[in-house]
Amino acid sequence: MNLNKAKQACRKLPGATEDIKWGATLVFSVGGKMFAAMGAEDGASRISLKVDDDRFLELTDRPGIIPAPYLARAKWVMIEDLKAVSDAEAAQMLKRAHELVFAKLTKKLQREIEGAA
Numbered sequence: 001m002n003l004n005k006a007k008q009a010c011r012k013l014p015g016a017t018e019d020i021k022w023g024a025t026l027v028f029s030v031g032g033k034m035f036a037a038m039g040a041e042d043g044a045s046r047i048s049l050k051v052d053d054d055r056f057l058e059l060t061d062r063p064g065i066i067p068a069p070y071l072a073r074a075k076w077v078m079i080e081d082l083k084a085v086s087d088a089e090a091a092q093m094l095k096r097a098h099e100l101v102f103a104k105l106t107k108k109l110q111r112e113i114e115g116a117a
Contacts (some may be wrong), residue, residue: 001047001079001082001083001084001085001086001087001089001090002082002087003038003044003045003047003082005087005090005091006036006038006047006087006090006091006094007026007038009090009091009094009095010028010035010036010094010098011028013028013030013094013095013098014030014098014102014113014114014116015030015031015102015113015114015116016028016029016030016035016098017029017030020040021037024039024040024041025037025038025039025040026038026039026040026044028098029101030098030101030102030105030113031101031102031105031109031110031113033101033104033105034050034101035049035050035094035097035098035100035101036048036049036050036094036097036098037049045080045082046078046079046080046082047078047079047082047090048068048071048076048077048078048079049068049076049077049079049093049094049097050074050075050076050097050100050101051075051076051077051093051096051097051100052075052096052100053075056075056077059077060077062084063081063084064079064080064081064082064083064084064085065077065078065079065080065081065084065085066078066080
């Protein structure tokens with residue numbers, strides 16, 4: 001997985017915003033709720049994202065993917081080895097992370113985001 005491609009995929013998602021949190025973490029959100037996070041610096045080598053509950057164990061069984069520190073209880077994974085995921089799979093996973101978080105937003109906020117897209 002290429003982190004620059006991952007960033008571009010996140011930026012294309014409807015209503016996605018990005019900001020720096022915790023000093024050096026680039027966080028992508030929708031409706032104010034996080035769906036992906038990665039190092040903001042150029043040498044970053046990990047990405048964390050929300051996954052489906054039923055895929056959490058499957059993904060964390062794969063080499064290079066672990067439960068995300070502090071967020072595992074919310075079914076987030078951390079891809080420590082970027083070679084563990086292809087660019088295409090990463091784009092699909094990021095899209096799904098966005099969908100999962102978007103689905104938890106209020107209907108009003110969903111309509112506002114869809115209307116602005």
